[in-house]
Amino acid sequence: MADAAPSPDTPPVAVVVVIFTVVDGGLQVLLIHRSAEPHRGLWAIPGGRLNPGEQLVEAARRKLVDETGVRDVYLEQLFTFDGLDEVTPGGSLAVTYFALVDHGRVRLASRTDWRPAWFTMHRLPPLAFRNEEVLAYALERLRNKLQYSNVAYSLLPTRFTLSQLQRVHESILGRELDKRNFRKRMLSLEIIEATDERQAEGAGRPALLYRFTSREPVVI
């Protein structure tokens, strides 16, 4: 590893956070409307400059809190892209993260310019900065993570029904799952446990509420 001698020739570094949530059966992502050039009028993944002395993950958490007001959610580094922003001479870097938030806890920043909004992943608006690539990569990672970790804890309230959990999985995977197999698997993984409470969902039999045995990331 080279000595890191200070130099003016170092590219600007942005930290960018793909924020996912699931709302009534759809996987959604938070985007910002650009009111300034470049790419004015397009939508972009929220992000900003890394402050001097700030750690990457701190910067990502800061962006997340700025945009949604939530903290203590699942946050993972995705990939570092270069040249996303094709206008900076000498190039630029974007260290991307992805985060999962329970829609019920989010309070979107209300700004007149740069307004944030949720978009369904399969109906995205025109995006700035090759953000299609970033989102595609984030979705792929999320789908993988879902299979062998408990990340879904970050998308649901502390107590939830198995049907809610199944809908979250279905939204992310983009396909329907068999109810019996899904329940069997979730319970055998021992990442969730039943509480003694029930919750009615409109008409129909009330469902048992479950909780995650751990609300920290756990690899299965």
Next chain:
Amino acid sequence: MADAAPSPDTPPVAVVVVIFTVVDGGLQVLLIHRSAEPHRGLWAIPGGRLNPGEQLVEAARRKLVDETGVRDVYLEQLFTFDGLDEVTPGGSLAVTYFALVDHGRVRLASRTDWRPAWFTMHRLPPLAFRNEEVLAYALERLRNKLQYSNVAYSLLPTRFTLSQLQRVHESILGRELDKRNFRKRMLSLEIIEATDERQAEGAGRPALLYRFTSREPVVI
């Protein structure tokens, strides 16, 4: 994503490449002996500053060619660390990559200072810059990749025997594999195919030579 306004307050960016090879049954990694401070006398993963205007992957390829003379091998971005180099005020970033090279093709740079050398992964010298972390992460990723991709193509000559391929897998996974099961699996994945040539390995029946059906990264 923020506008990338130029600013002097951007951290220095290093690109670092974990270079793996397999030599007679052992997974080895290329390290550089530091003859200057900080961490003089310790060993470090090769890397260097990202040049202005240079893409990350280009910088990684450049380092790889500098150190080993090889090109067109498997190279993948690992993770971006901050503060590895704890001496730079305001922090620094290290974008890490890992590469897999066929030991037979390598010509190490011969320098008097910063001399490069191969080390067996389970007998590492004292390392600089929290490089233990980086190596542990790289090894984990390599083990995963090995299971569901054809990355091993980059560790072997174009033609190889199944025993050679098995030894590569065993070196990386750190455990012995059953010959029959290994062959069954490799052949069923359809990432390798038999040639009509044979190769004798000392005494004993000559082995069929195989080749990878693709020498580009393929996910299984």
Next chain:
DNA sequence: CCAAAAGTGTTTTCCGTACACCCATGC
């Protein structure tokens, strides 16, 4: 009583693993 959602078991298929012997060659 009927619509709506919750809950529940069995069978089959596929994949990973365990395991032992014969084959071709060099010396």
Next chain:
DNA sequence: GCATGGGTGTACGGAAAACACTTTTGG
């Protein structure tokens, strides 16, 4: 002819997938 490495098949167990009906509640 023997030491060395190459090559092969079968049986078991566990996980995932396919598949349909009963239960509990609200209206």
